[in-house]
Amino acid sequence: MAETTATEDLDHEGAAAAEFADQLNDTPSDFVHHEEHYTSLGLSNMKLAMWLFLGSEVLLFGALISTYLLSKTRFITELVAGNPYVIEGISNGENGALVNEMIAEASVEPLFDIPFTSLSSFILLMSSLSMVLAHKSVTEGNYKNLRIWLSTTMLLGATFMAGQVYEFTTFYREGLTYDGSLLGTAFYTLTGFHGAHVTGGLIMLGSLIYLSFKNKMQMDRAETVELVGLYWHFVDIVWVLIFTIVYLIP
Amino acid sequence: MAIIEQEPSIAALPSGAARTAAKPLGAFSRPRNPVGLKNWLTTVDHKKIGIMYGTASLFFLLWGGIPALLLRLQLARPNQGLLSGAAYNQIFTMHGTVMIFLVVMPMGAAFANYLLPLQVGARDVAFPRINAFSFWVFLAGGIMLNTSWFLGGGANGGWFNYAPNNGITYNPGVGIDFWNVGLLIAGIGSLTGAVNLITTVLNMRAPGMSWMRMPIFTWMTLVTQFLLLFAIPVLTVAQLLLLFDRRFDGNFFNVDQGSDPLLWQHLFWIFGHPEVYLMILPAFGIVSEVIPVFARKPIFGYPFMVFSGIAIGFMGWGVWAHHMFVSGIGPLSVTAFAVATMFIAVPTGVKVLNWLATLWGGKLILNTAMLFSIGLVTQFTLGGLSGVSHAVASADTQQTDTYYIVAHFHYVLFGGALFGFYSGLYFWFPKAFGYKLNEKIGKWNFWSMVVGFNLTFGPMHILGLQGMPRRMQTYDASQGFNTWNMVATIGSFILGVATLSILYNALVSYRAWRRAGRPDVGPDPWDARSLEWSIQSPTPEHNFDVSPTVTDLDDFWHHKYQEDDNGVLRRIATGKEVAQPGNGEGVHLPAPSYWPLVLALSFPLIGYGLIFSLWLCIPGVVLLITALYGWSLEPADDLDDDHGHGDHHERELVGANG
Numbered sequence: 080m081a082e083t084t085a086t087e088d089l090d091h092e093g094a095a096a097a098e099f100a101d102q103l104n105d106t107p108s109d110f111v112h113h114e115e116h117y118t119s120l121g122l123s124n125m126k127l128a129m130w131l132f133l134g135s136e137v138l139l140f141g142a143l144i145s146t147y148l149l150s151k152t153r154f155i156t157e158l159v160a161g162n163p164y165v166i167e168g169i170s171n172g173e174n175g176a177l178v179n180e181m182i183a184e185a186s187v188e189p190l191f192d193i194p195f196t197s198l199s200s201f202i203l204l205m206s207s208l209s210m211v212l213a214h215k216s217v218t219e220g221n222y223k224n225l226r227i228w229l230s231t232t233m234l235l236g237a238t239f240m241a242g243q244v245y246e247f248t249t250f251y252r253e254g255l256t257y258d259g260s261l262l263g264t265a266f267y268t269l270t271g272f273h274g275a276h277v278t279g280g281l282i283m284l285g286s287l288i289y290l291s292f293k294n295k296m297q298m299d300r301a302e303t304v305e306l307v308g309l310y311w312h313f314v315d316i317v318w319v320l321i322f323t324i325v326y327l328i329p
Numbered sequence: 330m331a332i333i334e335q336e337p338s339i340a341a342l343p344s345g346a347a348r349t350a351a352k353p354l355g356a357f358s359r360p361r362n363p364v365g366l367k368n369w370l371t372t373v374d375h376k377k378i379g380i381m382y383g384t385a386s387l388f389f390l391l392w393g394g395i396p397a398l399l400l401r402l403q404l405a406r407p408n409q410g411l412l413s414g415a416a417y418n419q420i421f422t423m424h425g426t427v428m429i430f431l432v433v434m435p436m437g438a439a440f441a442n443y444l445l446p447l448q449v450g451a452r453d454v455a456f457p458r459i460n461a462f463s464f465w466v467f468l469a470g471g472i473m474l475n476t477s478w479f480l481g482g483g484a485n486g487g488w489f490n491y492a493p494n495n496g497i498t499y500n501p502g503v504g505i506d507f508w509n510v511g512l513l514i515a516g517i518g519s520l521t522g523a524v525n526l527i528t529t530v531l532n533m534r535a536p537g538m539s540w541m542r543m544p545i546f547t548w549m550t551l552v553t554q555f556l557l558l559f560a561i562p563v564l565t566v567a568q569l570l571l572l573f574d575r576r577f578d579g580n581f582f583n584v585d586q587g588s589d590p591l592l593w594q595h596l597f598w599i600f601g602h603p604e605v606y607l608m609i610l611p612a613f614g615i616v617s618e619v620i621p622v623f624a625r626k627p628i629f630g631y632p633f634m635v636f637s638g639i640a641i642g643f644m645g646w647g648v649w650a651h652h653m654f655v656s657g658i659g660p661l662s663v664t665a666f667a668v669a670t671m672f673i674a675v676p677t678g679v680k681v682l683n684w685l686a687t688l689w690g691g692k693l694i695l696n697t698a699m700l701f702s703i704g705l706v707t708q709f710t711l712g713g714l715s716g717v718s719h720a721v722a723s724a725d726t727q728q729t730d731t732y733y734i735v736a737h738f739h740y741v742l743f744g745g746a747l748f749g750f751y752s753g754l755y756f757w758f759p760k761a762f763g764y765k766l767n768e769k770i771g772k773w774n775f776w777s778m779v780v781g782f783n784l785t786f787g788p789m790h791i792l793g794l795q796g797m798p799r800r801m802q803t804y805d806a807s808q809g810f811n812t813w814n815m816v817a818t819i820g821s822f823i824l825g826v827a828t829l830s831i832l833y834n835a836l837v838s839y840r841a842w843r844r845a846g847r848p849d850v851g852p853d854p855w856d857a858r859s860l861e862w863s864i865q866s867p868t869p870e871h872n873f874d875v876s877p878t879v880t881d882l883d884d885f886w887h888h889k890y891q892e893d894d895n896g897v898l899r900r901i902a903t904g905k906e907v908a909q910p911g912n913g914e915g916v917h918l919p920a921p922s923y924w925p926l927v928l929a930l931s932f933p934l935i936g937y938g939l940i941f942s943l944w945l946c947i948p949g950v951v952l953l954i955t956a957l958y959g960w961s962l963e964p965a966d967d968l969d970d971d972h973g974h975g976d977h978h979e980r981e982l983v984g985a986n987g
Binding site for chain 2: 118119120122124127128131132134135136138139142143146149150153154156157158257258260261263264265268286
């Protein structure tokens with residue numbers, strides 16, 4: 080890796096010339112891009128940068144999820160008694176039943192339609208599968224399948240987003256407003272941030288599909304599909320966390 | 330968001346030779362050989378970007394220094410009415426914010442941008458266009474933040490703007506919004522810069538440049554960029570929560586709804602303490618480069634220097650609550666964070682001792698760059714000692730919010746970071762501009778800074794221990810603060826003049842150099858050690874003629890000096906003889922681009938929209954999307970500028986990514 084031998088140089092030149100010829104004809108080509116771009120770690124710059132960016136995103140969602148958990152606790156504390164000490168009563172079991180009933184009535188949980196959200200979560204997770212298949216198609220040079228799987232991923236992602244819009248609308252009608260309570264603010268901010276990330280992913284997928292129809296998303300750019308895939312899987316994993324923490328854990 | 334920006338680079342083939350899209354699909358084609366202002370506006374050259382970072386940072390140093398002098402004037406004598414309480418609050422807040430976010434951080438970025446690719450032997454950073462974008466978006470955020478002075482007043486809650494004081498209830502003006510949105514925008518630049526520079530160091534090292542052969546400055550900057558990468562998103566979250574609270578009636582810090590305003594302090598300091606280290610570590614790196622050169626010795630304990638830097642990077646995450654000892658976090662937390670705070674002094678102490686050991690027995694050359702470095706070691710140690718005293722939580726309870734704290738952080742940030750940066754400016758100035766700064770003025774610059782600095786901030790220790798609170802607009806004559814405040818004010822004006830004298834020095838030195846017929850300073854004016862001195866000065870646009878192959882730590886030094894048969898170190902060549910001649914023929918460089926600037930301009934538009942009217946966000950978002958797609962569809966390089974196909978190895982190292 081560290082040294083570029085003469086042979087590699089020749090290969091390289093051949094590759095470049097072939098590409099250049101393709102370009103002059105402006106025809107799609109199945110030419111496979113064999114050369115390895117020299118990097119110290121052997122990982123392409125783009126992929127390394129994407130991993131770094133996702134590392135940074137972990138802290139972003141970490142802070143948001145912590146904020147949600149804190150806000151929820153504070154909301155319940157405030158709600159139950161207007162003073163922080165009654166919450167100890169919950170853990171001590173004093174007045175437990177009464178307190179739990181109060182929480183259950185006023186918290187966000189009665190609003191949740193767990194089967195509905197489970198279904199939309201399942202749809203989002205399935206989109207990760209189709210994303211993997213899209214990447215596999217492009218590395219095999221099967222551009223028709225690439226378009227099919229990219230479109231499937233986009234459709235599944237869009238369905239998830241439609242579910243979130245529906246859910247937000249329902250919650251809003253049932254009284255959980257953004258500015259009405261601490262819980263509302265925290266809930267909509269956390270899930271909304273995730274939704275914004277999914278929307279960003281949908282735009283990227285749309286761009287890939289467009290490029291693919293223009294014959295500009297081919298084997299030599301398989302890494303582009305892989306990078307969008309990395310982002311997409313990350314957003315999915317974050318949803319698994321959010322779904323568990325916000326919806327499933329009482 | 331970042332991924333969309335990066336698509337072009339994905340689309341670009343790594344060879345930089347040919348790509349699938351032949352015609353530029355964006356609105357603009359790539360600018361060709363621009364000159365003058367347009368050259369600077371569209372450049373993607375890491376050296377020019379570094380110089381722009383440095384210039385912007387020096388401008389903001391002046392801009393943030395004027396408020397500081399106003400504060401000192403107000404405090405020179407008791408019961409003065411020069412500034413109203415409201416003005417005083419805005420001025421100290423903006424002083425702190427400007428100095429931290431728009432002076433010290435970008436000054437670190439300036440050195441990082443200019444030097445990292447040179448020190449690791451690369452042609453440019455991994456993503457040259459993103460590099461330009463990082464600078465423009467930082468500048469856009471910085472300028473937007475400061476327009477608050479003309480559009481309703483500056484922020485007034487201290488540089489940390491604690492909740493709930495930063496909420497709309499207590500702070501209905503737009504100052505906090507400008508602070509919030511301006512720093513969010515500048516933060517985007519820090520984040521993209523961090524991704525870019527880390528990728529550069531990890532992936533674009535010259536052959537043979539292994540981890541333990543990297544210069545200390547490169548190491549310290551790498552740690553700094555990792556701190557930025559993980560700290561910036563936490564600040565971003567805190568500021569977005571505040572934005573939602575203020576603009577969209579959220580309740581995150583609304584005490585009426587039972588929220589916990591301490592959340593702000595935790596989020597802010599989880600960002601804020603790594604922030605402290607990411608401000609000082611680049612200066613540590615600079616000093617670690619300067620001291621060995623002018624002590625004529627290799628750095629003492631290289632691996633210890635590296636690992637103590639990494640240790641600081643890790644431990645910096647575990648001490649944030651020592652800013653919050655009086656916020657009622659409980660005795661257990663206080664103890665834990667106090668102990669962690671004492672521990673983090675250990676790696677810092679390792680560094681100080683290693684610098685001393687490097688100086689020890691060296692043939693010291695006490696020029697300006699070296700003096701500033703020694704100034705850092707001395708004054709930072711003083712600041713570090715008062716810092717450790719904060720780890721004694723019971724004492725800290727007394728010192729919190731007094732001038733003792735003000736003295737402490739000015740000793741580490743001014744006496745430490747800024748002295749280090751000045752050392753770096755004197756040291757690398759000939760590399761960047763081709764002539765040395767005047768030594769005589771330089772020594773005046775140094776000694777007047779030392780005197781002014783210690784006169785200003787030394788007395789604040791005493792004032793603080795006497796109980797003078799920070800952020801108070803005035804004090805009474807009966808409180809016994811008169812003498813030292815007057816001394817500090819006198820010192821501050823000496824310091825102000827001294828700090829600016831580097832600009833005078835640059836002017837005088839430039840004129841002398843021009844009169845002398847622009848003599849060549851040579852590639853290696855200091856007989857230095859790292860790779861950036863193995864190329865001509867000022868640095869050729871293409872950096873290295875051929876990618877250097879590295880076999881040692883301080884590789885360039887070993888090309889100049891070797892042991893003879895008797896084990897005596899002898900000079901075998903001069904720097905000029907070993908240096909690369911600066912022939913860039915056949916080197917293909919990334920083409921300039923308009924898109925980084927255009928993309929950066931969309932953010933302040935959205936920012937003003939968030940503050941004044943959401944309608945203004947619409948053109949901002951349209952510009953943003955246009956710029957993202959224009960950027961993505963722009964070919965990474967201009968094919969017509971191709972220098973021929975004979976030299977693919979070169980091209981690879983440029984990193985056509987873009």
